[in-house]
Amino acid sequence: MFLSIIIVVLGLSLANASCPHIVSKKEWGGLTPVHVSYLPRPLDLVIIQHTVTPFCSSDGTCAEAARNIQTYQIDELNYWDLGMSFLIGGNGKIYEGAGWLHVGAHTYGYNSKSIGISFIGNYNNDDPTAAQLDAVKALLRCGVEEGHLTPDFKVVGHKQLIATQSPGRRLYQVIRTWPQWLEDVTPIKNKS
Incomplete structure (x- = not known):
């Protein structure tokens, strides 16, 4: 019995070993959400975006960017929380937004049927760093392993679904090479 418990605990910790560290809201100084609504799981759609804010490359500037975006979205846009599920800093760190479980904005x-991942910066001008791209790929693998994403999930650029330049030309060019890329969004596009 004792050996079985050790094996289960060891198995759980090994299962999470491949998941990257996500900088929690508490760690980056984020506000508690005003309200939460829960996502169904697993999801099969990931939307890649950019923030159109200055690029950040240090822990301090990336945490400050996350705080500024959250404050703007709550105070000016009346969102319940930071709208994106996750933010990716130029330092290669992943910042918690609405996360895997909560509906974002x-x-x-598409908020109640997808995960939104936003790169901090303007990727019409900035090139995504290798650290950022590695972080997102690790996050997506973790999402599948933990049951947040289906194994056959698809990735799209923000601009494929609504009228925007996001995720920016340079980032869009990169994500189009990913194996999960969905070129034709006609089957998933909202009819409005």
Whole structure:
């Protein structure tokens, strides 16, 4: 019995070993959400965006960017929380937004059926760093392993679903090469 418990605990810790560290809201100084609504799981859609804010490359500037975005979205846009599920800093760190479990406010009409991942910066001008791309790929693998994403999930650019330049030309060019890329969004596109 004791050996079985040790094996289960060891198995759980090994299962999470491949998941990257996500900087929690508490760690980056985020506010508690005003309200939460829960996502169904697993999801099969990931939307990649950019914040159109200055690029950040240090822990301090990336945490400050996350705080500024959250404050703006709560105070000015009346969102319940930071709208994106996750933010990716130029330092290669992943910042918790609405997370895996909560409905975000990142893409009108798709919030309750997708995960929104936003790169901090303007990727019409900035190139995504290798550290950022590695972090997102690790996050997506973890999402599948932990049952948040289906094994056959698809990735799209924000601009494929609504009228925007997001995720920026340079980032869009990169994500189009990913194996999960969905070129034709006609089957998933909202009819409005």
